[in-house]
Amino acid sequence: MSSSKTRERQQRILDLVHKDVVDVDELSRHLGVSVSTARRDLNKLAAEGRLLRTYGGAAFVSHERKEHTLNERMHIQRPQKEAIAALAAQQIEDGDTLILDAGTTTAALARLLIGRGDLHVITNNIEVLTILAKDPDIRLTMLGGEVRKLSMGAVGPLAELALGRLSADKVFLGADGIVASRGLCEASQDQAYLKEKMMEQGDAVFVLADSSKLNFAGQQAWTPLSRPWTLITDADASPEQLAAFRELENVSVLVA
The missing domain is CATH 1.10.10.10 (Winged helix-like DNA-binding domain superfamily/Winged helix DNA-binding domain)
Structure with a gap:
């Protein structure tokens, strides 16, 4: 056609x-x-x-896409986010120290970590903290800072300062959108910069983004993705959406 x-x-x-x-x-x-x-x-x-x-x-949605609340996001692309979280969980090994970003997909990943044993989770995600506090075997470190009520995540200088004193084996990031040539887009500079700091503190970086976020550039703050990283997305992603990412030498693509 x-x-x-x-x-x-x-x-x-x-x-x-x-x-x-x-x-x-x-x-x-x-x-x-x-x-x-x-x-x-x-x-x-x-x-x-x-x-x-x-x-x-x-x-x-209008062209001026508004930022959705955490409760609204929980119902958007939910099966896809759960599939992405399941594949992300397979990348985690016993004894790992993890950084989990704010967002509903990282919260879905946190639910899959209960009962996994010896893990250390560093997070600015209040929902992740609530989920993993139930597991006595998981060590938790909460990044302080100003709470963004839309995403229920901590951001700002205090979170950045605490993060600078920590390191991790694996970092799992969310995003409002992701463009191969530009990086992650977010609603605020605080969010974008904190993601950059998270990447600096981790040995391996994973971006958890469902197919609706691929090639979406509807927010004004950006986090560049210059280091090696892995995109984990869902099976609804089209070959056209994935092509730009697969062409980059520093990107690995996993499809749930």
Whole structure:
């Protein structure tokens, strides 16, 4: 099918989602296409920041994509985030010291660490702290600082100062968006800079980003990714989305 027809169909999807037709099966019936085609279009539009992928469908956003609360994020791309977390957990070995960033995907990873035994987790993520406090065998270090209530993560000079006195075997980062040529995008400079400091303190860096965040550049603060790192994303990511990352020599790509 021609690219013009594809874009026309995707514009129809945006119109339908704006009218609260948000289920992928219903969208495919309206468009007269297969569910897999509708899903690919949704993933493409989500990567462009024109809508949000949700479980089984999509939600409308304006071009000025607002930052969602932690509770809202928990329900967006939830199965994909859980699959990413499961693959991330496979990268962790007994005795590892980990840095877990703020975000719902890193919180999903934390849930999978309960019962894993000898681990040290350093985090600015209040949800991670709540989850892992239940496990007596996991050592926890909380980074202090100013709490961003939207993400329930600590940021700022105090968090950066504490982080500078610590080191880790593996760092697991989240992001609002990720662009191969630019790095991670975030809503604030404090978030972006803290992620940079986290990477400096870890031997290995993993970025946990579902397919809707790939090639999304809708926030104004950036964290460059100049050192070797691993992208862990989900199976909804298209070959086109992944191509730019696979072309980079310093990036490994894992698909859950």
